[in-house]
Amino acid sequence: MEINNIIIKHYLKNVMFINGTPYAGKSTMVHTHTHTNGTPYAGKSTMVRMLADRYGLVHCGENYDCVPESIRTPDKFPGLCYFQTMKDWQEFVNRPPDEYAKWLYDTSREIEQFEIAYLMQKSGNQKIIVDTNISADVLHEITDYNQVAIMLCPQSMSVEKFFERDDKGKVFMKERIAEAENPQKTMESFLAGIAKYSQDIFDEFYDAGFFTLLREDTETDTKEETLEILAKHFGLID
Numbered sequence: 001m002e003i004n005n006i007i008i009k010h011y012l013k014n015v016m017f018i019n020g021t022p023y024a025g026k027s028t029m030v031h032t033h034t035h036t037n038g039t040p041y042a043g044k045s046t047m048v049r050m051l052a053d054r055y056g057l058v059h060c061g062e063n064y065d066c067v068p069e070s071i072r073t074p075d076k077f078p079g080l081c082y083f084q085t086m087k088d089w090q091e092f093v094n095r096p097p098d099e100y101a102k103w104l105y106d107t108s109r110e111i112e113q114f115e116i117a118y119l120m121q122k123s124g125n126q127k128i129i130v131d132t133n134i135s136a137d138v139l140h141e142i143t144d145y146n147q148v149a150i151m152l153c154p155q156s157m158s159v160e161k162f163f164e165r166d167d168k169g170k171v172f173m174k175e176r177i178a179e180a181e182n183p184q185k186t187m188e189s190f191l192a193g194i195a196k197y198s199q200d201i202f203d204e205f206y207d208a209g210f211f212t213l214l215r216e217d218t219e220t221d222t223k224e225e226t227l228e229i230l231a232k233h234f235g236l237i238d
Helices: 005-011 044-055 089-093 097-123 136-142 155-160 168-178 183-206 223-233
Strands: 015-020 029-031 058-060 128-131 148-152 211-214
Touching (some): 015 044, 015 183, 044 058, 089 168, 097 128, 097 136, 097 183, 168 183, 211 223
Parallel strands (some): 015 128, 058 128
Antiparallel strands (some): 029 211
16 A cells, blocks of 8 residues: 555654754755855754654653554564564674665665654654654655754764764764774774765755754853754744
């Protein structure tokens, strides 16, 4: 069975999506799809959380749980089930960069169908803000222009700043890399995979026709300015 995109778009009319590169963080320049210069801003996960808190939106942060475990099987969803099938964490951190980047992208494509179904079920009459990995082509099919904002940063920044935040997941990954036979080589390979994935996402979205914020500075904290820019784009304020 195939569901017409018009139906999906109708059920997602109250959902706002923010996508972009890793570490599209806290100080940037604004570009629309015509790449007009504008005002500096702050990072996508922070913005999703702040928009939800400020405007009473339902918050779906990155990697929120929308995949029922009972139907997650390796034959149908090999990317999502990789952690069930891998030999150990050293296999994970020592994969070639192209293989790691491909796994990140393929897993995002597997999860987006779960995400769309989950959001159709959850939205109803309430407004939702989502830190998403749904692809540009699919977002064009199921949303309108004012429902999507893209936050990007150069590949070099994604790599340089990737381990800067000491969240639990990144601390765990650094520990596994430190356990490798050659930690320096493993770290270089792992970051090369991040670089490949970041560049692929940047290239996918930069000229995709969405409202886009491009990070060009890492020093200035401009959360409030960015919040206002995004709130206006999403129609939360005049």
